[in-house]
Amino acid sequence: MNAPLVDISSVSHRFGQQTVLKNVSLQIEPGSYTILLGPSGSGKTTLLSILGGFVSPSEGKVFIRGEDCTSVPPAKRPTTTVFQDYALFPHMSVGANVGFGLRMQGVDGATRAAKAREALALVGLASAFDKKPHQLSGGQRQRVALARALVVEPAVLLLDEPLGALDLKLRRQMQDELKAIQKRVGTAFIHVTHDQEEAMALADHCVVMNDGRIEDEGPPERVYARPSTRFSATFMGESTILSGTVTEAKNGTISVATPAGAIMLPGTLQPGAKVALAVRPEHLVLVAAGGAVALGTAEVSDVVFQGSFKRVLATSTVDPALQFIAKAPASASVQTGDNVAVSCDAGDFILLTH
Structure with a gap:
């Protein structure tokens, strides 16, 4: 049996006296689309921050590709993060925004531009290379953030409620596009949301979190049809x-x-x-x-x-x-x-x- 791409082992985390993650263990397979689903305060965003290297766990280990990444800073680990607010540089062109991570890696300008154009084409924005972020719609800016994250070819792409700022119709459209892009690039996506419909639309691996623990995990069809706990039965859809x-x-x-x-x-x-x-x-x-x-x-x-x-x-x-x-x-x-x-x-x- 192949080793998991990501292995979260007995991770706990405290902010002061408050314990926000309680002995969480989770494995992520290569090429999977994992959704971390739960209400506010369930620990899902903290877990994503630990995976991205923005927070060091109080206890436990994080392994990526079999290597201990628990104390590795964000820039040094094989992950990239897409934030809800896009975090694009307003003074840079779209192409420069997408190529920024490659620039930090010392990639030359011509290669950067070529790779940025490829990434923009992947998300359906080939014509936006020379535009500024303020000239784009919210959905287009979200796709630029996605291209910027994918261009550095991470082993794991982390998405922190990436569709939360979009209206309902655009969110549904972006769900379809995210799933299609993930299938094309084959990168493992780990996506935080509190939207049950979003989880069912996107995930092939759904992780239901509550009060710092994993309540249930598995294919969304199984989690919905045969939930393991009362909380899972009432949060992943109604019962x-x-x-x-x-x-x-x-x-x-x-x-x-x-x-x-x-x-x-x-x-x-x-x-x-x-x-x-x-x-x-x-x-x-x-x-x-x-x-x-x-x-x-x-x-x-x-x-x-x-x-x-x-x-x-x-x-x-x-x-x-x-x-x-x-x-x-x-x-x-x-x-x-x-x-x-x-x-x-x-x-x-x-x-x-x-």
């Missing part, structure tokens, strides 16, 4: 959460007592075990469905039209603390105040033990 207790277990099946009634599903937990059952919005059905698990009735409290579907919030009539989140077809006639029957196929429950 209805049913708290429950295992009351019976035999022949690989458990019975879980929940506010919506007893639910049978595959499992080997012991009676008395506290669990949570998560259901994704697209798996909740707002009518009684034959063969599905009935979850009782609920009163619709909110309906939001979102184009291809309606997002429906409904409160259980049995337990007011139980809130259902469902996706109904855009054509559904459901309205606020309606009483609806709620059901779900047994195979769509996600069993969470922590």
Whole structure:
């Protein structure tokens, strides 16, 4: 088995008395697009700063290409960083901005210019070489920052919320372009965001962080469909959460007592075990469905039209603390105040033990 490109080993970090990273270990494979996903304060930006060499960890090691880079300064390690604010030099042309890293490496002017033109062509800005940054749109400036980072051919490209300053349409467009560029150049990208949709659009390796720890990691399809923890189930997309207790277990099946009634599903937990059952919005059905698990009735409290579907919030009539989140077809006639029957196929429950 090949060694990972990046190996973060038992990294912890403190700012004064506050511990912001708690014994984090993570491996990044060559050619992968890794997303560090989490809320503000989860430690994702600190971890990226440690990878880039801008922060030295309080404990632990960072290996890149098998070499210990824990104390290596940013300019000496095989990484480059793209920041949210682009950090372009306003007095320099676009070409000079892109070639700046090569200039710092002592590359001659002609080679710099040629490589800068290649990098700009890669991001679709071949004609912008002689322009100044203020003549470009926000999306174009983001692409210049990307070209400047890629021109020095880093082993790992670090992206700190690079699309956060863009409007929604441009952000979606840049997501598509980022993914295409990453596939073309084959460099490993590590990208910090708090946007779950961005994570699912870009990543082939998704790392969900919370309170300085890694909650879950894997392909985004798996993290979404079968999250490992309750936090992951509610942060990587939305979920209805049913708290429950295992009351019976035999022949690989458990019975879980929940506010919506007893639910049978595959499992080997012991009676008395506290669990949570998560259901994704697209798996909740707002009518009684034959063969599905009935979850009782609920009163619709909110309906939001979102184009291809309606997002429906409904409160259980049995337990007011139980809130259902469902996706109904855009054509559904459901309205606020309606009483609806709620059901779900047994195979769509996600069993969470922590």
